[in-house]
Amino acid sequence: MKTALLLLPLLAVQAAAADKAKPDAEQVKRGQAIYARTCIACHQPTGMGLPPVFPPLAGSEWVAKGTSVAVRNILHGMQGPVTVKGVTYNSMMPPVMGLKDAEIADVVTYVANSFGNAAGVATEADVKAIREKYKDRKTPWTAAELEKPE
Numbered sequence: 001m002k003t004a005l006l007l008l009p010l011l012a013v014q015a016a017a018a019d020k021a022k023p024d025a026e027q028v029k030r031g032q033a034i035y036a037r038t039c040i041a042c043h044q045p046t047g048m049g050l051p052p053v054f055p056p057l058a059g060s061e062w063v064a065k066g067t068s069v070a071v072r073n074i075l076h077g078m079q080g081p082v083t084v085k086g087v088t089y090n091s092m093m094p095p096v097m098g099l100k101d102a103e104i105a106d107v108v109t110y111v112a113n114s115f116g117n118a119a120g121v122a123t124e125a126d127v128k129a130i131r132e133k134y135k136d137r138k139t140p141w142t143a144a145e146l147e148k149p150e
């Protein structure tokens with residue numbers, strides 16, 4: 001009994017660490033609804049895209065780079081060429097208009113934790129900081145730019 005009590009704080013610390021790595025279920029649920037409105041036509045319900053025009057998000061090395069790639073694509077769009085899972089796409093993703101920063105964080109977190117991906121969590125503050133940093137940007141991102149850290 002005494003030992004069990006001593007272990008409690010340790011378990012609490014471990015639970016907190018696990019929470020950080022795992023996305024909040026409510027955020028993922030909100031993100032899924034936004035995905036269904038704003039990404040699904042191109043990236044498809046399965047996240048597999050429609051090669052050779054729309055690239056997959058499922059198992060994408062670009063999603064695996066971290067949430068800032070998707071945030072930047074949503075804010076400014078992306079223009080090819082880009083190689084995703086061995087296929088080269090030379091198309092154009094237009095900026096996704098009309099989403100609030102919290103909604104962008106939700107949909108990006110959904111994508112980062114769906115379709116077999118495990119690429120972290122985006123917060124409203126993360127999106128706000130990226131929007132502010134690139135507020136003068138008018139052109140879509142290129143793969144070469146997204147290669148570099150944000």
Ligand code: HEC
Pocket residue numbers: 035038039040041042043053054055056057060061062063069070073074078079080081082084089090091092093094096107108111143
């Ligand atoms: C009108 C079609 C369209 C919509 C809508 C769209 N995308 Fe894209 N997306 C593309 C295309 C096309 C590319 C590749 C552009 C290129 O050739 O450089 C792309 C690239 C990407 C990439 C990087 C490459 C990859 O496959 O991982 C991410 C991440 C991404 N989109 C996420 C999203 C998210 C999240 C949404 C919804 C909020 C979204 N896209 C909405 C067409 C679209």
